[in-house]
């Protein structure tokens with residue numbers, strides 16, 4: 001089970017960009033969190049319509065946690081320190097294996113500030129960092145393509161239906177974008193070998209992916225979250241509760257027996 005964290009500027013950004021990918025992570029048994037920098041405009045009593053919509057969408061997709069910082073829309077530049085501090089707190093609560101956030105180049109300043117601050121924290125506190133494409137991304141070139149299915153697309157549509165206050169959200173548009181995405185970036189000879197149900201895609205640009213070498217007998221070596229000593233990590237990525245004496249470097253590669 002991987003710990004997956006998605007950092008988005010606004011409610012609905014994550015669902016628009018990667019609703020299928022989120023649902024697929026959930027179905028794979030991963031622990032998925034979405035953190036939004038703003039819940040949108042607050043009512044006098046502190047409630048937020050968009051926050052409620054986002055939580056409903058998260059429930060549709062099956063995410064484990066949907067959390068928010070309370071930075072006003074369009075004030076992200078002035079509130080960078082607050083955003084940075086809140087992200088370190090979010091990352092520290094459950095260390096993510098995989099982080100997704102906005103692509104750094106974006107016409108919307110809230111998106112680009114979110115990307116810059118999430119990148120700073122993710123490169124220090126997480127393993128893998130992927131950028132998703134938002135409708136306002138600029139100069140975006142994907143190097144990672146997630147081929148979804150009709151079932152995943154239906155889950156994404158159901159999640160987007162939760163954002164009833166966002167009248168510009170038209171799932172017809174996003175369905176078409178997801179359908180053409182693989183045609184836009186993958187040669188047709190490759191697309192023709194896709195399974196027929198995998199004709200919907202979401203696009204990502206990976207900033208960093210760490211592959212851990214497999215250990216024949218005991219799983220995979222990975223750095224400990226403290227950075228002091230390697231832990232032994234099971235093949236799934238879950239940290240196994242083993243004493244430090246069994247650290248991975250003590251396994252002989254030739255026969256799997258403990259080395260002298």
Ligand SMILES: [Zn+2]
Pocket residue numbers: 009010013108111
């Ligand atoms: Zn946004």
